[in-house]
Amino acid sequence: MKYSKLVEVYEDLENTSSKLKKTEIIAEFLEKTNVDELAKITLLVQGKIFPGWSEKEIGIALQTMMKVISSSLGIDASRVEQEFKKTGDLGLVAEKLMGKKKQTTLFKKDLSADKVFENLKKLADIEGKGTQNIKIQIVSELVAHASAKEAKYIVRTTIGDMRIGVAEGIVRDAVAKAFLKDEDWKEAVKAVERAWFVRPDYGEVAQIAKESGLKGLSGVKLEIGKPYHVLLSEKAPSMEKALDSYEKIVVEVKYDGARLCIHKKDEKVWLFTRRLENVTKQFPEVVSWAKTNIKSNNCIIEAEMLGFDGKTKQPLPFQFLSQRIKRKYDIEKIAKDIPVQINIFDITYLDGKVLFNEILEKRLELLKNVVKPIAGKFQLVKGIRTKDIEKVEEFYKKALSDSQEGVMVKNLEAIYQPGRRVAGGWLKVKPTMENLDLAIIGAQWGTGKRTGWLGTLMLGCRDEKSGKFMSCGMIGTGIKEKSSGIEGNIDVTFKQLTKLLKPNIESESGVNLKIRPKVVIEVAYEEIQRSTNYESGFALRFPRVIRLRTLDKSAEQCDTLERIRRLYKMQKGGV
Numbered sequence: 001m002k003y004s005k006l007v008e009v010y011e012d013l014e015n016t017s018s019k020l021k022k023t024e025i026i027a028e029f030l031e032k033t034n035v036d037e038l039a040k041i042t043l044l045v046q047g048k049i050f051p052g053w054s055e056k057e058i059g060i061a062l063q064t065m066m067k068v069i070s071s072s073l074g075i076d077a078s079r080v081e082q083e084f085k086k087t088g089d090l091g092l093v094a095e096k097l098m099g100k101k102k103q104t105t106l107f108k109k110d111l112s113a114d115k116v117f118e119n120l121k122k123l124a125d126i127e128g129k130g131t132q133n134i135k136i137q138i139v140s141e142l143v144a145h146a147s148a149k150e151a152k153y154i155v156r157t158t159i160g161d162m163r164i165g166v167a168e169g170i171v172r173d174a175v176a177k178a179f180l181k182d183e184d185w186k187e188a189v190k191a192v193e194r195a196w197f198v199r200p201d202y203g204e205v206a207q208i209a210k211e212s213g214l215k216g217l218s219g220v221k222l223e224i225g226k227p228y229h230v231l232l233s234e235k236a237p238s239m240e241k242a243l244d245s246y247e248k249i250v251v252e253v254k255y256d257g258a259r260l261c262i263h264k265k266d267e268k269v270w271l272f273t274r275r276l277e278n279v280t281k282q283f284p285e286v287v288s289w290a291k292t293n294i295k296s297n298n299c300i301i302e303a304e305m306l307g308f309d310g311k312t313k314q315p316l317p318f319q320f321l322s323q324r325i326k327r328k329y330d331i332e333k334i335a336k337d338i339p340v341q342i343n344i345f346d347i348t349y350l351d352g353k354v355l356f357n358e359i360l361e362k363r364l365e366l367l368k369n370v371v372k373p374i375a376g377k378f379q380l381v382k383g384i385r386t387k388d389i390e391k392v393e394e395f396y397k398k399a400l401s402d403s404q405e406g407v408m409v410k411n412l413e414a415i416y417q418p419g420r421r422v423a424g425g426w427l428k429v430k431p432t433m434e435n436l437d438l439a440i441i442g443a444q445w446g447t448g449k450r451t452g453w454l455g456t457l458m459l460g461c462r463d464e465k466s467g468k469f470m471s472c473g474m475i476g477t478g479i480k481e482k483s484s485g486i487e488g489n490i491d492v493t494f495k496q497l498t499k500l501l502k503p504n505i506e507s508e509s510g511v512n513l514k515i516r517p518k519v520v521i522e523v524a525y526e527e528i529q530r531s532t533n534y535e536s537g538f539a540l541r542f543p544r545v546i547r548l549r550t551l552d553k554s555a556e557q558c559d560t561l562e563r564i565r566r567l568y569k570m571q572k573g574g575v
């Protein structure tokens, strides 16, 4: 297919904001595409070269792309930069500068969509010395052969900034519209989505839909080594309601970490997150546990991975673990600083058989036989099988005091439904509400070890009507005496807060200081209560500091009294 055909589609998509229209444009286009090109075209139409879950990246940043434009057009780099400053869209810059140039030079031959796809795909595999130069050469070659409009989209695809507003839902609907015309619309969309949950690449899904319709889609099976969209939980309004929801239950600790799917086939192991990222390289210790302590050589198990502080052995909040997830270098060092613990709770594939249609009770039985636990490192989740509210409450409190999020109440008779929040499956019970961003409007000087520092802080929300800040609770928890020292940590320390707040002290009366609202912190808490102690009429129960928001929020942007009122009502309504 000529790339210019695709470019026409991009232009049409850019020129409409209607989702329905976009769906129609893509459906019509996919329908006309040959089956052997469909997988690539479906990716390209989303501005992608690799499916979302692939760890491969084109790896060309804005700055490099500017060099590509300047070198392929023979235009000064400063001119490219100047144009970019005007629109912030490098695609448009390429189009404009090339438009002028192409009046004098004839371009050589038609560019094919396949050529664009393959050249950009090559970029991800280039490594080692001179990588950037080779990449610049490859993209320059494409740009040099392109028309002005084509250049616009080559540039946008390369830097991953398409600006055509094609979300995954649109592609799903377009695939259904193009290839399942004769089916009931709702069924068709469901079938495409279901296939995508287990094979998250609309390129592949489109090809299957075109070749074998509804039947083909319903036969899509998960594959070891490729991620799938995992089963999700729903929030329970209360513990009692959660326990009453199912006949047979298991109550498990809900760990505060990251979901990990561990695939194992013979000596090969893959690790995927819930967002389908491949994180195998980042967690070598998990790979080695999986090799030695999963008895099957052909299975997929699911777990929650927890991060610990290597020195204090205390569980760390999720943000630390996310540093390991993102880390591409010095893996050994960060593995020492933030060791992990794997808490295993499900199995979805065993010895050639997909277990989605097995009930949880059966899956857990299989899981027990497959995992050889290593205490504290690679173990089955803690769980109890009882509906006795007192025992469950005790289990729940223990989970919270162990710094975990709460519990999962699971229906032992439910099958595994990938990619869904299903009411019939898992219910989470956790105390914390949505975090609030609040301004610090007062404080008290600390005593003892905290002398010289501002200790307890007064939190304030903004009353939208009067613009005034209203107190809504005191907070001292979650502020550290010392930073953990781990690179990139987000600890908030007393010292740091004192430095930020001191210049904003407005007045002092006894131990209490009034502080001008300038500093915003994100606060987690267990519940909002009515209170006469604070001007807002509300107090936060067990508030704790999560992080500073000074960089991205001014006091005027902090949460409002109105929002607290709304959250309070929601909490009372139990939803």
Ligand code: AMP
Pocket (backbone or CB within 6 Å): 232, 233, 234, 252, 253, 254, 255, 256, 257, 258, 259, 260, 274, 304, 345, 381, 408, 428
């Ligand atoms: P949420 O993200 O709040 O919807 O809760 C679902 C997430 O809880 C899952 O994706 C897991 O990452 C995590 N989780 C922690 N402990 C468990 C457990 N015992 N069973 C299932 N999921 C768990």
